[in-house]
Amino acid sequence: MTAKLTRLSFLALPLAATMAFGAATAQADDWQPTSSVEFIAPANPGGGWDTLVRTTSRVIQEEGLAERNFAAINTPGGGGAVAWAQIARDDGNPHKIFATSPPIILVPLAGTSRYDHNDFTPIARLITDYSIVLVPADSEYQSLNDLMEAMAADTSLSVGGGSAPGSMDHISIAGLASAAGLNASDVNYIPFSGGGEAMTNLMGGHVEAVITGAGEAAGQLGEGSDIRALGVSAPERLSGSLADVPTYLEQDIDYTFDIWRGVMGTPDMPEEAVAYYENLFAEMLETDGWADARDQLGWLDAYQDSEEFGDFLDAQKEQFSEVLSELGLLGD
């Protein structure tokens, strides 16, 4: 009831609200959580969303950025769909936010979630990772173009990935193949239940190539490693152990792919609450504690505020729909 009233006063009847609740407007610029904030990871402990939620909550707390506690909550199920359905019912609640990434667009497109990014309030994009194409160290393929030519000649060439068909890794490699002049559906994509499992299968020689997150692969590359990287989907070269890996663009394939992660809020979250979280996360990205954690996890800052993030999500949806329809995986 309170949530409803708040929404009504700030969105539908701003003028009336100013007159009726003068005090509330005075606070509007400077909204603060009045209870602890539920920060939801729509998955089990251990995954990407969970790591993001726990890391950001910890940094916010350690750096003393918020008065109130940020409580990490796991709501697993349906690749996110269970949590989204719960959050969608909580409209206007300013104390509930959740971690998000491409599945908020891909899962609804595949037809297994009734809710998509338009049902929630974008708060901020925080970080990004990129895709990386890996082959065994002794593989005959020396460049991405070698691999693409081989894939064009033999459509049964197996490429493993860490997620189901139609989800991130698959879209990433299918889009790459398409940009290199192949049919997206010519990729023999073998789904594994995680990037780690895909990489062990690559080391054992069970698949010929693997596409996974660059951050996840970084620890596996380097001297004496059993695997080798052919390219990353970033617009520019990455740093650290990935500095030697050429981008797709350098190899004349005009294609980039972001595995972004960010934060969204309940449907119709009050504007001043959105502003509060926007600022909070922007501030958090500037701290040393964040810099340490980010570097260790192989993430890259990619901040966008609420409005930019919203536009970005719309653009992503368009891009993903195209690849999915080419693959024949677009749901209803």
Added chain:
Amino acid sequence: MEAFNNLMYGFGIALEPMNIAYVFFGVFAGTIIGMLPGLGPISALALMIPITFAMEPASGLILMAGVYYGAIFGGSTSSILLNAPGVAGTVATSFDGYPLAKQGMAGKALAIAAYSSFIGGTVSIIFLMLVAPLLGKVAVSFGPAEYFALMVLGLTAVVSLSDKSLVKGLIAAVVGVMISIIGIDLQTGTERYTFGAAHLLDGIDFLVVALGIFALAEVFYMLLRGGGGKEQPRNAIGSLKLTGRECRDIAAPIGRSSILGFFTGVLPGAGATIGSFLGYSMEKRLAKDGDTFGKGNIKGVAAPEAANNAACTGSFVPLLTLGVPGSGTTAVLLGALLVMGVTPGPAMIESRPDVFWGVIASMYIGNLFLLVLNLPLIPLIAKILDMPRPLLLALILIFCMIGVYGMSFSVFDLLLLLGFGLLGLGMRLFGFPAAPLILALILGAIMEESMRRALQISGGDWSIFIDKPISMWLLIIAVLSLVLPLAKKAIAGVRARA
């Protein structure tokens, strides 16, 4: 010699006073978490990540590893006393542990579980220390075809697990496979058996089924038969002491299961649960008194307990040497290590020897703590059986519900738990064995996924399963283990007629 020096270096780290405290706290917390049905090591470890962040990486991993193997150690307690598996890895322990407790030998069963766990854990630490660097190769040699063959071999145990009627055992196994299929199919992204329910998209958690079919069904069964005072009193805990004969009986099963468990743990994706089932069914087939398995055979407690602890230690091999997690629990550990600034992988043994050897040495200490901690506690914990029947039943019910709700915070899962309780009750009333269902549920999903993955890689060519030597040998052993008992019977029949 080098291994010895390394180990001494490791003990130097593990024996620092703070690290001893961490090991102790870890295994103690783990034991408690393990005893509570449903509450598993994964959520406990995820909660600990913020605590370990500020620690030295070696100390943090020592603490978290302690929680993990402590939970597997403690999980047997509720399996044996309440028929309510504390963690997934101890489901097989309840097959014989619970009958033993009902026969007034709870003390003995718990003691055997503690000794077997200790030996299984210790044996596999020695393996971990000596061969871990070489085992990376073994871990990656298993691809989809090999996993399929291993799961087929595991499933042949259905025959030995269905005691009276093979047909009923097979029916139970098929139901198990069907339950394992529920959810989004990883191979195609299609929903199967979900009826549009978002809660079913990720499938049904194994522990919900196990708690329903074992613990809840037992509660319902006792209720059906009335509070009846006719039954023999359950309040006898019995002695903890093992006779010399019993020690000899369980020595070989513990040894074999420790080794089997360790190698199962090394394979990414297999882990403690599958290890314990493989150990149990192997011993059931090898034992001369195999027909008494499931009715309270001490070997049936020793084998899965040795195997699950060995597998738990084994699962550190892919984590520490390859940097890839083999299970949900080790995935959380990997995340924690990354946050602490350590990247596990082939280079870690050289770059962070303190973490690698410190953790291994701490495991010796932790296992010793577990034994010393658990043995004196057995008479106290087993007192739970002295409780009046109505209280005990209510307690089991509450534990199961808290456990299931604590996993997912979902009321839907509570309804599922109830449903599986009723299914389990029906199965008991009509003489369907529960073990094949559980086995098929664990193995079915991996079997199906691996088969289709292998065929997708080979372009639909079935010869991939016999072209690969490991896969071929596993399949041959599977066929033999099905055919040999039949052949034996046939020969015995011919002889009897002659």
